[in-house]
Each structure stands twice: as C-alpha cells, then as structure tokens.
Amino acid sequence: MVKKQNTKADIVDVARAAKVSASTVSRSFNHPNLVNPATRKKIDRAVKKLGYIRNRAAQAMHGKRSGTIGLIVPTIDHAIFAEVVQSFSEVLEATGFTILMASHGFDLDREYQVLRKLLEHRVDGVALIGLNHTEDTFQLLEQQEIPAVAIWNYSDQSRISCVGADNHLAGQLAAQHLLALGHQDIGLIFPATDGNDRALGRMNGAVETLAAAGISVPDEWRFEAPYDIGRAKKVCLEMFQHPHRPKALLCGNDVIAQGAIFAAQSEGLNVPQDMSIIGVGDFKGSAEIEPALSTIRIPAKNIGRISGELIVDLVASGSTTPERILCDVKQIIRNSTTFS
Amino acid sequence: MVKKQNTKADIVDVARAAKVSASTVSRSFNHPNLVNPATRKKIDRAVKKLGYIRNRAAQAMHGKRSGTIGLIVPTIDHAIFAEVVQSFSEVLEATGFTILMASHGFDLDREYQVLRKLLEHRVDGVALIGLNHTEDTFQLLEQQEIPAVAIWNYSDQSRISCVGADNHLAGQLAAQHLLALGHQDIGLIFPATDGNDRALGRMNGAVETLAAAGISVPDEWRFEAPYDIGRAKKVCLEMFQHPHRPKALLCGNDVIAQGAIFAAQSEGLNVPQDMSIIGVGDFKGSAEIEPALSTIRIPAKNIGRISGELIVDLVASGSTTPERILCDVKQIIRNSTTFS
DNA sequence: AATAGTATTGCAAATGTTTTCATAAAAATT
DNA sequence: AATTTTTATGAAAACATTTGCAATACTATT
Known part of the structure; x- marks a missing residue:
C-alpha cells in the first residue's frame, strides 16, 4: 500500500496510471503511429496528471542520440x-x-x-x-x-x-584598401596571436600585402591590444602621444577599431582626415558609429x-x-x- | 573470438583489460581511496589504452546528479x-x-x-x-x-x-539625474515592455519619478526601440527631424543610448550641449565612447x-x-x- | 467460415553504470 | 597462534528506458 510518493514519476508509474505496459508508453513517445490513438490519449492523460518528464539520460543509454x-x-x-x-x-x-x-x-x-x-x-x-x-x-x-x-x-x-x-585574406583586403587610398604610414594593432589563429592569419595577411607593396611597418607602429574596447582605446591613446605617428591604423578587429576611433576623438584627431582607421569583422554597431567604420566583413x-x-x-x-x-x-x- | 571492435569501450571493457571487475573500475573513479593504488594504476592504464570516456548519462540514471x-x-x-x-x-x-x-x-x-x-x-x-x-x-x-x-x-x-x-530603482536614478541637472524636456526611448520586466520596471521607475517632479512626458516623446544599436539610431534620427525635440533622452539601456549618441553626432548635434543622453546598464564600451556615457550601472x-x-x-x-x-x-x- | 494479413500490446532482455552486500585477504591485536 | 579489524575486491541488483519477439485481437479476403 506504500505508494511511492516523494520520488518523481517514471515511465512505469505512467504505465500503471494508464493501465498499459511501460513498453506501450515508451512507444507512444517514440513511435506514436504504432499505438492506438485511444491508448495514446489515455497515456497523455496519465502523463499530464503525474507531471511525468521523460528521462533523456536513460534514452541516451540505448545508443540513442543524446540530442x-x-x-x-x-x-x-x-x-x-x-x-x-x-x-x-x-x-x-x-x-x-x-x-x-x-x-x-x-x-x-x-x-x-x-x-x-x-x-x-x-x-x-x-x-x-x-x-x-x-x-x-x-x-x-x-x-x-x-x-x-x-x-x-x-x-x-x-x-x-x-x-x-x-582570415589571411581578410588581412590582405584591409591592407589593400589602405594601400589603394595611398597610405604609406600604417600602424598595426592586433590581439595577441598565440592560441588565436584568427588574429594571426589576419596579421600575416596584412603585413605580407604591405611588404609586397614595399611597405614595412616599423616595430614602434606595431601594437598589441586585447579584445576589449577600453584597453584598445588606452593603447591608442599612448600611441597618439608619440610625435611621429602613423596616418592610418589597421586593426585586428572592429572592437579594437572602435577603441581607436574613440581614442582619436578624445585626442581631437579627426577620423578619417587625420587618421584613417579600418577594422576587421563588421560587428554590430560598426555601421552606426560616427564616423561609420570601414572594415572587412566576416559574416x-x-x-x-x-x-x-x-x-x-x-x-x-x-x-x-x-x-x-x-x-x-x-x-x-x-x-x-x-x-x- | 569476436572482440567488439567497432563500438566504443565501456566500463566492462576497461575492467577486462585491467583484469578487475567493473565494480572496481567504477569505484576507482568515484571513490579512489577505496581502491588499492596499484590496481588504480592498472585501471588508469587500461582507460588510456582503450580511450575510455565515462558515460554521465548512465551515471545520471542512478539518481546521481547529472552535473x-x-x-x-x-x-x-x-x-x-x-x-x-x-x-x-x-x-x-x-x-x-x-x-x-x-x-x-x-x-x-x-x-x-x-x-x-x-x-x-x-x-x-x-x-x-x-x-x-x-x-x-x-x-x-x-x-x-x-x-x-x-x-x-x-x-x-x-x-x-x-x-x-x-530595475525600478535604476529607472528612478536615471530620471533623478536628469531632474537634478534641471532638465524638463525629457524624451524616453525604451524597448518593448511585454515579456520584458527589466525594461518595464525601468520605464515605470523613470516616469513615476518624473511625474512626482511634475513632469509628464508627452506621447510624441516616447519612443520604442529594440535592443539594437542600428535600429535605435534610426529611431533617434527620426525624432531629431522633429522641430520640437526634447533636450534630454532617457534610454532604457546603454545600447539604445549609444545609438542615440551616434544619431545626434550624425545630425551635428553636440552631446551633451544640445542633447543630454543617459542610459542604463553600464555595458562594456559605455565608458569609452566619446562622449563617455552617463548611465546607471547594473553590475x-x-x-x-x-x-x-x-x-x-x-x-x-x-x-x-x-x-x-x-x-x-x-x-x-x-x-x-x-x-x- | 476459414484463412491471411495487419494492428496493437506485453514480456523480457539489453543498455552502462553505481552501490549494497558478501567474501577473501591482509594487518593488527590479543 | 587465534581472533578481530581493516582493506580490497567481486557478484548481483538497481536505475529508467527501448526494442525484438511473440501473442493476441481485429479486419479483410476468399
């Protein structure tokens, strides 16, 4: 007479309540067309009444997919x-x-x-x-x-x-755009490239393209910034203090580019007159920022x-x-x- | 002699390889202190060799937590x-x-x-x-x-x-700040509030506070914008066309506020001289945008x-x-x- | 009315693990 | 040396489900 009360309903509880076997209940879930609509209805009622929820863990054990x-x-x-x-x-x-x-x-x-x-x-x-x-x-x-x-x-x-x-191509395209405009004094801001093949590919694409055009980026124009708008802004702010600064910035992604734009604005530099900035990614918001960001779109x-x-x-x-x-x-x- | 070959190793395969029982293998995972270090080592070797990975689904069936x-x-x-x-x-x-x-x-x-x-x-x-x-x-x-x-x-x-x-308080604080500055002509931009108690709470907090200060926001200064910087910008752009526009904007969140700032800038309005803008949230980037965004910080x-x-x-x-x-x-x- | 076919259901085995209980071996105590 | 305690292991039951097989009931065909 001791009904199990505290513990949650399982498939045999449902079976009992619907007065059918557990197999039928199981089938009713997995191969509904194999069970009589009337029985199915009984089962559904029992499921509702008991608040039964199937156990995918037990299903997964049968070589079935876990979902x-x-x-x-x-x-x-x-x-x-x-x-x-x-x-x-x-x-x-x-x-x-x-x-x-x-x-x-x-x-x-x-x-x-x-x-x-x-x-x-x-x-x-x-x-x-x-x-x-x-x-x-x-x-x-x-x-x-x-x-x-x-x-x-x-x-x-x-x-x-x-x-x-x-990503290599993305870096190339970014560099090509700057080159096409006529830029020569180009700075690079990229995230750390170890364990990050996205950033590495882009950077390589960019420097190779620049090199092919006879432009080498001096070490003091290569910056590292994490994927963080605040930190990127700070890095750029420092760079802008430098008397001899680049005329264009190629950024490893749009977040860095946004940081760069804000840094320029806060220094009173006009983007793009005084400083061209291009990103990679075309994230949400890149089209809306003022000035709207030139970038390489990754869909x-x-x-x-x-x-x-x-x-x-x-x-x-x-x-x-x-x-x-x-x-x-x-x-x-x-x-x-x-x-x- | 037909070893199971194609199918993945299970705990009894490991047991066989380590020449112990399945129970011991299981114990070696769950209560390592109950099994002889030497046996444990044998088991570990077998696990490695067979590439065995425990099956949480089967564990979960024992009333153990699924993790x-x-x-x-x-x-x-x-x-x-x-x-x-x-x-x-x-x-x-x-x-x-x-x-x-x-x-x-x-x-x-x-x-x-x-x-x-x-x-x-x-x-x-x-x-x-x-x-x-x-x-x-x-x-x-x-x-x-x-x-x-x-x-x-x-x-x-x-x-x-x-x-x-x-969130109600957040709305109040935003309104209070605008009030404290002396603003009277205040516009509201919020996301749709159905199914979104965060936005609803903030909006109510804001309008109640304004009302308590004797300020009611006319319908034509209440705007709805989704949580999307582009759409928010567009909504604001329309608003700014209006000859009679507010002097301050209280935005339901920082994304909308950013859209508002960009809209103002693109219209040549100076923020905050011509238009004060406050958000709610203090998202990443809100501190870096130019001008830096006033907002209500939600941690x-x-x-x-x-x-x-x-x-x-x-x-x-x-x-x-x-x-x-x-x-x-x-x-x-x-x-x-x-x-x- | 007899047969064949089909639809519906239940039984029991199987899934991979954990755990209780029992047993054996080893160590500690007398 | 005998006994008790401790440590280490295995056998088997349990967990919640699915599924192959067999049995039954029903329908269609002759």
Whole structure:
C-alpha cells in the first residue's frame, strides 16, 4: 500500500496510471503511429496528471542520440562570438537539439579537458572555435569518431570540418584598401596571436600585402591590444602621444577599431582626415558609429547558421570525413578611411 | 573470438583489460581511496589504452546528479546577456558543472518548452533571465522541485530565487539625474515592455519619478526601440527631424543610448550641449565612447557570478525555498549629460 | 467460415553504470 | 597462534528506458 510518493514519476508509474505496459508508453513517445490513438490519449492523460518528464539520460543509454551538441568557445563575452553562437544555436534548437556549452578562456589545454567533459555527456557532435587546437584535442576527436566542426576559420587542409572565413585574406583586403587610398604610414594593432589563429592569419595577411607593396611597418607602429574596447582605446591613446605617428591604423578587429576611433576623438584627431582607421569583422554597431567604420566583413551570422546546419548533417549521416565551407569576406568601405 | 571492435569501450571493457571487475573500475573513479593504488594504476592504464570516456548519462540514471545546469536566456546576442552568462558559466565550470543552454527569443511560451527539454536532460538546476514567466513555467519548476534562480531582476516577493538589481530603482536614478541637472524636456526611448520586466520596471521607475517632479512626458516623446544599436539610431534620427525635440533622452539601456549618441553626432548635434543622453546598464564600451556615457550601472559580472554561486549552493543543499539577493545599482555620471 | 494479413500490446532482455552486500585477504591485536 | 579489524575486491541488483519477439485481437479476403 506504500505508494511511492516523494520520488518523481517514471515511465512505469505512467504505465500503471494508464493501465498499459511501460513498453506501450515508451512507444507512444517514440513511435506514436504504432499505438492506438485511444491508448495514446489515455497515456497523455496519465502523463499530464503525474507531471511525468521523460528521462533523456536513460534514452541516451540505448545508443540513442543524446540530442545535445557540445559547443566550446574561448569566451562568450565577445560581441562576435555571441553573434555566431546565437545563430548557431537557433539552427540547433529548431532541429530539436540542445546545446551543451563550455568555455576555456583561450587556454587550449583547458579546451581539451572541456571537450572530455562534453564527451562524458555523450554529445552527438561538437563545435569549436578556430582551427588551432592541441594535438590531444584532435586525437580525442578522431578516436571518438564524433562529428566535429570548427567555426570561424577556413583552411582547405583542416583536420576537422570547418566553416569560416579566410582570415589571411581578410588581412590582405584591409591592407589593400589602405594601400589603394595611398597610405604609406600604417600602424598595426592586433590581439595577441598565440592560441588565436584568427588574429594571426589576419596579421600575416596584412603585413605580407604591405611588404609586397614595399611597405614595412616599423616595430614602434606595431601594437598589441586585447579584445576589449577600453584597453584598445588606452593603447591608442599612448600611441597618439608619440610625435611621429602613423596616418592610418589597421586593426585586428572592429572592437579594437572602435577603441581607436574613440581614442582619436578624445585626442581631437579627426577620423578619417587625420587618421584613417579600418577594422576587421563588421560587428554590430560598426555601421552606426560616427564616423561609420570601414572594415572587412566576416559574416558571423552566416557562419553560425551554416555551422549549425553542417553539424546536424554530420550527426545525421554519422559522417566524420571533413567538410569545408568557405564564407566570403569583403571590404565594407565607410567613412573612417580616406587619404589627403 | 569476436572482440567488439567497432563500438566504443565501456566500463566492462576497461575492467577486462585491467583484469578487475567493473565494480572496481567504477569505484576507482568515484571513490579512489577505496581502491588499492596499484590496481588504480592498472585501471588508469587500461582507460588510456582503450580511450575510455565515462558515460554521465548512465551515471545520471542512478539518481546521481547529472552535473549540468540549465540556462535559459532570451538570446545571447546581447552584450549584456553575454557578460552575465560568461561570469555565470565561469563559476559553474570551476565547480565542475556544465551548462545546458537554450534560448527562447523573448517568447515566454517557448521558454516553457525549452524548460521542459532541459528537465528531460535532468539538469540539476535551472537559471532563467528575469522574473517574468508564464504560470506554466512556475508550476513546472515547483512541481519538479528543482533549484531555480532568476537572474537579472530582484523582487522581494519573487516566486523563485533571484539575484539581480532593482530595475525600478535604476529607472528612478536615471530620471533623478536628469531632474537634478534641471532638465524638463525629457524624451524616453525604451524597448518593448511585454515579456520584458527589466525594461518595464525601468520605464515605470523613470516616469513615476518624473511625474512626482511634475513632469509628464508627452506621447510624441516616447519612443520604442529594440535592443539594437542600428535600429535605435534610426529611431533617434527620426525624432531629431522633429522641430520640437526634447533636450534630454532617457534610454532604457546603454545600447539604445549609444545609438542615440551616434544619431545626434550624425545630425551635428553636440552631446551633451544640445542633447543630454543617459542610459542604463553600464555595458562594456559605455565608458569609452566619446562622449563617455552617463548611465546607471547594473553590475552584470557580479550578478552572473553570484547567480552561479547561488545555484551551486541550492543544488548542493537541495533547497528549493527562494533566496533573494539584491545587487546595487548606482549612477555613473560621465560626459553625455549636462544642462545649459 | 476459414484463412491471411495487419494492428496493437506485453514480456523480457539489453543498455552502462553505481552501490549494497558478501567474501577473501591482509594487518593488527590479543 | 587465534581472533578481530581493516582493506580490497567481486557478484548481483538497481536505475529508467527501448526494442525484438511473440501473442493476441481485429479486419479483410476468399
């Protein structure tokens, strides 16, 4: 007579309440067409009454998919990742997946640990940011034969699937624009490039293009700034004190570029008359800032969406051979660059 | 002789390889002190060799905790949520939890669905944004007796635990600052307030304070703008066309305020001489924009961190009685407001 | 009316782990 | 040397579900 009372309802409680077997209840969820509509109705009523919620953990044990996709980001606290992650997650949620998210704070060893943890949860697939990962990480991915996609970077020799832009090209395009305007005195502001292949690719693209045009950037015009508008502004402020300063600034991303614009404005420099500034990314707000920012557009929303679509494909097909999708970058010339 | 080859290693494979029983392997993970160091070493070797990864799904079935916390946000694609989510997740990850994240796009019915899905995954706790949820959502939370915390809003009568700021007060403080400067011609720009108690609270706080000072905001000076810098700028641009425009703008959040500043600049209006602008939030970049934005600071990082700590506590204690934590808001007066 | 086919259901085995209980071996105590 | 205590391990049950197989009931066909 001791009904279990405190503990939550499970599938056999539902079965009992609906006066059918547990198998039938299970079937009613997973293959509704195999069960009599009348029975189904009884079951639904019992489910409602008991407040039963299915247990995906128990389902996952049957080799069924867990219905989760792991997403590993350096941090979400960057406008640009937030945008990618949002459109990525929209696709997944529309397909019925849930996202297991973890961040590693730009530490690739932590990334490996985090990946392991996600695998313990038996995610059906994993998405990572960038193509720069430790050997351990790649091996784990391969050994577990789990669908994986790298978001944000493209390389035709990537070890795992990737969907992203050619950051090297982005750097080139930025440099080309400055060159085309006639600039020679060009400064560079980039984030630290270790463990960040996005920034590295862009910087290389830029300096190579400049070098090809016979322009070398002196060391005192190369600056490092983190992905943080305040810190970037401060770095630029210092630079502007310097008597001999560049006439144009090529920034590793739009956040840095925004910092640079604010720094210039606070010093009374006119952008673009006194100082041309170009960024990379075309983030939200880059079009609205005054002056509107010239930049190289990297289509974050698209990349997120396509990554999402790709990972569900890979999960569905179980395929683990790399698929590589290149997203276009293009110059977006607005009002923060000129030459006089 | 048919070794299972294709399928992934499980705990009994490890046991076999280490020549011990599955129980011992399990113990070696969960209660290492109960197993002989020598045996443990054998097991570790076997684990490595087979590339074994524990299955949390199977663990979760034993009433053990799943080690996941559900996080439901309207969208991550907002600077402010990104910041909260980041510090929230840092705390959780440090404690060994993984985040199951889902978004509902400001649709409270979808929020309910999303919550159900998270519960199917047997999250150990849930965090939501704001206190405005459907009755269904609250009931589900209560019925499942799952630790829940509402992030971002505070109310001393909240039905679930909450950690956040008093948005009503934030609105008041913004209005008070403008009043203190001597402003009378004040415009309001807020996001849509349905399903968004943060915005509603702020708006009410602001209009009540203004009303108490004998100032009523005419309908043609009340504008609605989404949380989007571009759209906000556009709304302001239209407003500025109007011959009879306000002298000060009270914006529902800093993103809208930034849009307003850019709109003013693009119209050649001087901020703050011609137009004072105040926001709410103190987001990243608000201090750096030129002119630096006056705003009401809502400590996003703190809120995220404290929410994380709270949910961990609640999960550990299994407590489900609401705990309420109020985070301070305060005026941050910078250069975007004045009176002449 | 007999047969074949189909729709619906239940039983039992299987999934990968944890945990209780029992047992054996080793160490400590007398 | 005998006994008690401690340490280390294994066997088996339990967790919540799914699914293959078999059984039953119903429908359609001749």
